[in-house]
Amino acid sequence: MKAVISRRKFVQISVLSAASLGVGKAAYWFAPSLPYPALKVGNINNLQTGQAVYFNYPDARAQAILVKLGRQATGGIGKGRDVVAFSAACTHMGCGVQYKEGRFVCPCHFSMFDPAKNGQVYQGLASTYLPQIELRLDSNGDIYARAIGGLIWGRASNI
Amino acid sequence: MALFERRDQLPIPPKNAKAHNTVCQYCNVGCGYKVYVWPVGQVGGVQAGQNAFGVDLRNQGPIAGQTYSETMHSVITMKDGLQYHVVAVPAKDSPINRNGDHSSRGATNAIATWSEERATRERLKYPLLRVGDMFQAVTWDEAMNVLAGVAKGIRDKWSDDEIAVKAFDHGGSGAGFENNYGVGSLFFKGFSVKHISIHNRPAYNSEVWGSRERGVHELNYDASDARLADTIVLWGANTYETASVFYTQHMLPNLQGATVAEKQKAFAKGEAAEPAYFVVVDPRRTSSLTAAEQAAQGRTLHLRPNLGTDYILANAIARVIWERKYYDMNFLQNRTDMQKFEAYKSKSLGVGTAYANFMAEAESITGVKRADIEKAADWIAKPKPGGAKRRTLTIYEKGMIWNMKNYDQVAAVVQMNVLSQNIGRPGTGVGRQGGHQEGYVRPAAPTPGSIYNGGPPVNVDKYLTDGNGKLYWVIATNPYLSTPNAQIFRKRIHERTKTLTDYLGQSGEPGTTQGLVDKILKGLEATEGLFLVVQDLYMTHTAMDAHLVLPASAWGEANQTSINCNSRLLRLYEKFVDPPGDAKQDWEICKMTAQKMAALYRKEGNEEQAKRFDFANKWAKDEDVFLDGANEFPNNKIPEQEEATLPAECYKGVTYAYLKQVGQQGIRTPVRQDPATGKLAGTLRRYSSKFGTKDGKFSWYATDDWQGYPEEVSKYLEGEMAGKYPFWMTTGRAQSIWQTMYNDRLLPEKTTGLPLPYVEVHPQDAHKLGIKGGDIVQVWNEEGNGNFMVYITDAVKPGLIFALQYHTRGTSNSMTSGYTDPKTTIPWYKGTRVNIRKISGGLPDILATASTLQNNKFD
Numbered sequence A: 001m002k003a004v005i006s007r008r009k010f011v012q013i014s015v016l017s018a019a020s021l022g023v024g025k026a027a028y029w030f031a032p033s034l035p036y037p038a039l040k041v042g043n044i045n046n047l048q049t050g051q052a053v054y055f056n057y058p059d060a061r062a063q064a065i066l067v068k069l070g071r072q073a074t075g076g077i078g079k080g081r082d083v084v085a086f087s088a089a090c091t092h093m094g095c096g097v098q099y100k101e102g103r104f105v106c107p108c109h110f111s112m113f114d115p116a117k118n119g120q121v122y123q124g125l126a127s128t129y130l131p132q133i134e135l136r137l138d139s140n141g142d143i144y145a146r147a148i149g150g151l152i153w154g155r156a157s158n159i
Numbered sequence B: 001m002a003l004f005e006r007r008d009q010l011p012i013p014p015k016n017a018k019a020h021n022t023v024c025q026y027c028n029v030g031c032g033y034k035v036y037v038w039p040v041g042q043v044g045g046v047q048a049g050q051n052a053f054g055v056d057l058r059n060q061g062p063i064a065g066q067t068y069s070e071t072m073h074s075v076i077t078m079k080d081g082l083q084y085h086v087v088a089v090p091a092k093d094s095p096i097n098r099n100g101d102h103s104s105r106g107a108t109n110a111i112a113t114w115s116e117e118r119a120t121r122e123r124l125k126y127p128l129l130r131v132g133d134m135f136q137a138v139t140w141d142e143a144m145n146v147l148a149g150v151a152k153g154i155r156d157k158w159s160d161d162e163i164a165v166k167a168f169d170h171g172g173s174g175a176g177f178e179n180n181y182g183v184g185s186l187f188f189k190g191f192s193v194k195h196i197s198i199h200n201r202p203a204y205n206s207e208v209w210g211s212r213e214r215g216v217h218e219l220n221y222d223a224s225d226a227r228l229a230d231t232i233v234l235w236g237a238n239t240y241e242t243a244s245v246f247y248t249q250h251m252l253p254n255l256q257g258a259t260v261a262e263k264q265k266a267f268a269k270g271e272a273a274e275p276a277y278f279v280v281v282d283p284r285r286t287s288s289l290t291a292a293e294q295a296a297q298g299r300t301l302h303l304r305p306n307l308g309t310d311y312i313l314a315n316a317i318a319r320v321i322w323e324r325k326y327y328d329m330n331f332l333q334n335r336t337d338m339q340k341f342e343a344y345k346s347k348s349l350g351v352g353t354a355y356a357n358f359m360a361e362a363e364s365i366t367g368v369k370r371a372d373i374e375k376a377a378d379w380i381a382k383p384k385p386g387g388a389k390r391r392t393l394t395i396y397e398k399g400m401i402w403n404m405k406n407y408d409q410v411a412a413v414v415q416m417n418v419l420s421q422n423i424g425r426p427g428t429g430v431g432r433q434g435g436h437q438e439g440y441v442r443p444a445a446p447t448p449g450s451i452y453n454g455g456p457p458v459n460v461d462k463y464l465t466d467g468n469g470k471l472y473w474v475i476a477t478n479p480y481l482s483t484p485n486a487q488i489f490r491k492r493i494h495e496r497t498k499t500l501t502d503y504l505g506q507s508g509e510p511g512t513t514q515g516l517v518d519k520i521l522k523g524l525e526a527t528e529g530l531f532l533v534v535q536d537l538y539m540t541h542t543a544m545d546a547h548l549v550l551p552a553s554a555w556g557e558a559n560q561t562s563i564n565c566n567s568r569l570l571r572l573y574e575k576f577v578d579p580p581g582d583a584k585q586d587w588e589i590c591k592m593t594a595q596k597m598a599a600l601y602r603k604e605g606n607e608e609q610a611k612r613f614d615f616a617n618k619w620a621k622d623e624d625v626f627l628d629g630a631n632e633f634p635n636n637k638i639p640e641q642e643e644a645t646l647p648a649e650c651y652k653g654v655t656y657a658y659l660k661q662v663g664q665q666g667i668r669t670p671v672r673q674d675p676a677t678g679k680l681a682g683t684l685r686r687y688s689s690k691f692g693t694k695d696g697k698f699s700w701y702a703t704d705d706w707q708g709y710p711e712e713v714s715k716y717l718e719g720e721m722a723g724k725y726p727f728w729m730t731t732g733r734a735q736s737i738w739q740t741m742y743n744d745r746l747l748p749e750k751t752t753g754l755p756l757p758y759v760e761v762h763p764q765d766a767h768k769l770g771i772k773g774g775d776i777v778q779v780w781n782e783e784g785n786g787n788f789m790v791y792i793t794d795a796v797k798p799g800l801i802f803a804l805q806y807h808t809r810g811t812s813n814s815m816t817s818g819y820t821d822p823k824t825t826i827p828w829y830k831g832t833r834v835n836i837r838k839i840s841g842g843l844p845d846i847l848a849t850a851s852t853l854q855n856n857k858f859d
């Protein structure tokens, strides 16, 4: 198994070797790398600015938040490009973040994340941005969660 | 979608991954970490029995679970040519970062490791010599021939006084006892260097002589004291951002009442045990304060003294303590020097002045209301209901240390605590928060102490900028960013190094080593040129001007030992990766230099000088240096009541094997060896029996009266200048980045949010100046200027701005004055006057990607 290899090769090899080890999962982990479900999480016409909608994604154990910010956001959808969704598990130690006046605040150790800037940690102990959930809008205004751009706290794989 | 590459799955360390114990490389807290290393190609499974964490990765609960975030994994290549996964996660069994807590700084330990596949490929791998005015790789032997040749030439022709050094003196960050002893031995045993300064300041001095000369080492409490205190005081310390886990694991639970049961266990029977009160003394509404306002409503107090006036405030609180008799006369008489106390009483507490008059004057100097001063005194020292002594832990840091009048500031806050016996008891103490970890062990330095001990020490920056010195050797620090009055300093050093480079280029550079050495020495004689050597991890701003660059190895690339600040907890930081290229530990570089020096002297038959440099011959591996260093400590076979006689970092008797055995539990220095059994014993808390003075008694000190601001700053307060520079500027650090960002500047997790150094501006000032969050402004005064991004926040008050002190793209130090405390040569980094203007236009990318939300607003 040991070999001198380039990074590109390594990625391919690890895909193979993970499979050959019977782990059953590719080790190519740049997000999104997993078969995410498409899940309807709301309709754009029912969203009120500043009111967070909680849902579970990609499975029942993972809480997520959908919110219409009222200001343009990285990855935002809708006319104002201001509708975004994130994993609600704080990337520090997993507590549920709360949406308060335009930002996410973690009640455990006060990490704060900017929903308009890709979930950027702008204060606190969390090391990574909140994983942003890719959203799609269909012609009826239905909003679908499509994939997650980051690792949900506590897991070694989102799925 | 993401602003930079993200992961949604991570390789799981298999059960047979090699596990190493270590400690975070960054801040003073010293959180325990576990590092797992295993060959690429293998992976563990999600079930507890299938992975090295021993946890079920499908079902982890918040806080209780093992954090393994995207920043905690990397792939590295070792010397065997194989790729390995490296996972660095917070340890779950540390008494420091309980629950596996960690901060945004430490969480990136893994991605900050050297890798050819990531930006950390920038690490220096080979010695670089400036040849023909560009850097060219040379062998270590050639580098040493040049360095030792020049150093010896300078000694022969002039003296060691022409050799100036600037070096780290700390632990963590790839330093520790081993490297400290290497550097100390080279410059104090081999050379005898007087013109040496410490990594973050222009002289070789303690930042807390005002405390040490009282008999109180600055690290005297245990982290657990923050869990037991009735009142916690943060004085010029923003613990939430600069010692994050000390705040979240030891202060916050106490504020929230979660440690009441621990208190009941530790306190006397029947003694009141309640959630803590919290006093913050700071010109800013720091996040440490505003987070506490959420956690401990009604139990926080904010004192906001005018810059530089803190010692007057500490004395005023002490006066209230005296007036209201919140002291124990038995303690004062038995444990403190009552003769000196008289001078303190009359000069610092002003007992000859009527209370009302004294307080009115304190109020007018500090700008803090008398009622708040009195409230602080009550919270710090008033006996608890039932009569038990209150337990107050006072933590201070750079807001006091890098204040105007360093010596008096620190002395005043220590004395305030000792007056109310808030030291040596569970839940008490008065000490530094710390910035980095510690690990000082060196032969005695040929430099003086404070003004009361033969000093003050030489300001080496001034020595150099005045045109003195021939060789300047900078180790593991970047003074172009970090020194006060930095703009003048870097321009002058640049000029002097270039003078030598230009001289070397005249009529062709010599092709032989001896020819080069000779020409350098000639150039140093003929011009005011300076030969600059930089020893570091990266090509720093300072290194860009060097003639010789020496690649140092980092945290995790060798075994190292350090203590943290908040418990003096000594642990082994195990090697888990190989260094890049031919980079070496600082102690190894010092050893090579010493051996080359000895060889040069022996060649000419000068045995006396050669012998000076033989100190490192017996160092074959890291532990040899550690054990050799222990010989610098005095006899530690003493009973517990005598602990005050030991240096704070004494580890005599400790071995690597012992540290491996105790793992994350470590041992608290000063370490004693039990006189009867020889067993090693740590020290939980200091000064319960005696203080660290000759007679064991606390040595009071009469602070100076208020004398206004030093000339370097007062010039901005008068006449026309007052209008030209209408803002006070204070400075400090930010939560997410470590020091000069030497690693962080390579991590998009850090640079996206903090692309530039920044200033905090109050909304009223912003309105007047016509600036908004995300704008780029220039800040300037007659010392220098710099460009900063703007945050609008009520953390600062109108008329005061806060500027980030270090950032890879600039520093507030360009504007700080050259003033240092005449008693200690410690700079006042945190106060000067400036003006601000908006630079027209903006940077749309920064507006689009960097958050400008207010980072002290949690409600």
Ligand code: SF4
Residues within 6 Å of the ligand: B024, B025, B026, B027, B028, B029, B030, B031, B097, B101, B102, B103, B104, B105, B106, B107, B243, B244, B245, B246
């Ligand atoms: S608090 Fe300090 S020691 Fe702990 S993880 Fe953060 S930087 Fe490292």
Ligand code: FES
Residues within 6 Å of the ligand: A090, A091, A092, A093, A094, A095, A106, A107, A108, A109, A110, A111, A124, A125, A126
């Ligand atoms: S779990 Fe969110 S800040 Fe710690």
